[in-house]
Amino acid sequence: MLRKYSAIDLRGIRNDHYDHVVGLVGDDCDFTAVMIMPDHLRGIKDIISNKRPDVVFAQGKDLSTNRKIIESSEVDILSRPYPIDDTLAKMAQRNDKCFEICARDIIRLKGYIKARAMQSLAKTIELAVKRDVRIVITSGARDRLEVLTPRELVAFGVVLGFEYTRAKGAISNVPRAFLSERGLL
């Protein structure tokens, strides 16, 4: 088991635990990102031309919204990737989309909703691993008291059904390749 992780947080705030951090526009980070909410998918081109982010996230909602996001050429990463079926997983693999598992989304939920969200994420991970869709694990931190260390992100991945090595890849190799493809690293 590794002691020091060379990790990248694709949605968080700048801190000492990560080599690079991508944050939402306005946060203190190395690269900027924007989160498109399900209701704003129609105005996605305007949002991107206004804010000029390095990475574009879109939040999933239901199957039809998730399908639109996966088909969209502007979006890079599908955040909150549930519900997902096998067809969508195959489409995501073809369109080279990433799924994001955000630890903050899980931590903030309570009781039954948290259990259901974790159940859905475990199903998504199972499908994504089968169909070879890239998955990144992010902290989603917005302030100092929401920061997660790389080891904690790996633990979240393992609890949701990843193997240890794949969970480690989801905070290091996968984000690194993702940023390199976009010429950011």
Added chain:
Amino acid sequence: MKYKMPKSMRDKRRYIKFSLDGDIDLSEEDLRRALWDSALKFLGVKGASGTHLWISLWDREEKTGIVRCSIGSVDDIIVSMKMITEIHGERVNFLVSDVSGTIKSLESQ
């Protein structure tokens, strides 16, 4: 009399080094209660009983500590620690820095 098990039958343990971020002065008893409440809530009674969770070290001044657990429940314990966002109404954040098989190697870091 000291309770002893044959060495081959003893459970393998892991030690988790963590620090606490937040404006709170936490006693070991409060920490124990917070950790066990969170583990019970997240893993249930049966799950938490299998973790063998124990606070090995807690430095109240430095706000750092080491917890011990069974080898198979390291990730469960780390996640249940992250589920603690508030203690006594104060926002807190547990930051796990290292996991090891011995306290000695954790302290040498």
